[in-house]
Amino acid sequence: MSRERAGWVLPVSIVLALLLGLVPLPAPIMALRPYWLGLAVAYWVLEEPEKAGLGFAFFVGLIADLVFGNLLGEQALRLVIMAFILQRFRARLRFFPLSQQSLAIGALLVNDRIVTTVLHFALGEPLLPPTAWAAPAIGMLLWPPMFLLFDTLRLKAWRHR
Template sequence: MIRGNRFLLIFVSLSVALVLAILPMPAVLLPYRPLWLFLVIAFWTIEEPERVGLGVAFVFGVLMDLVVGTVLGEYALRLVVFTFLLGRFRARFNFYPGWQQTLVLAALLINDRIVAAAVHVATHGLAAPWHYWGSVIVTAVLWVPTFALLDAIRLRKR
């Protein structure tokens, strides 16, 4: 029963992240929209690496592509690269205090933005504007509260 609850919790949290990604926002704030799916994938990759890995990142990346309307496979590629890199450093990441985890996550999100910029240049021929990087800062700042919230929910379900 507990095992089924974990899968349900993972699925619900990732689904909520998808919904948060498409909620309407004022046009001024759109460049600063947090990358919720990256935060939730990061949490589950760290806490449940045997359940959430590259396959889950790929599936939810394709779903994000379909929901947001980007080039099919863009988010899937970005999430798989992000999850792979985070998974490689998961053992060290757990020992860092919150502020260092935030910096590591920011570095991974900068890498994500570079991958996304490469995809945009390859598919559209357009370079990203300067405010394109705003969501990295907002997402990194939200790491500790998101981690605390999801961890409290996960531990309460046990």
């Protein structure tokens, strides 16, 4: 596999995360939807910092704002904040066991909910329902299988270069 073809994993994972964010869910569980895009961006910021940084997070966030019909810049800001924190602690987080990484990702997802709540409150937008605060726990539980899947695909593509 050539170097150029090995780069398919990153864009496909971002598109898949966007699509998972668009999947219609029943109203009672809509607020429990994990922040798929945040999880995907977190993986890439941790594992491929030369490809995924603050600019990457901002660009992906703007695309997500357009795709989801959010306030333009909301997800971009959220993802940039997440990417900044991840970059700051990347050296430590990468070498945590997956269980501890999950806790750190859970804390980042709670921080994301706080940022979202503050933004919505400041702009007079409707606040998140109380059940939305359970979504970070779901994202935290999804981190290990998602990390292992992305790592397997990325390293398999890398080995075939």
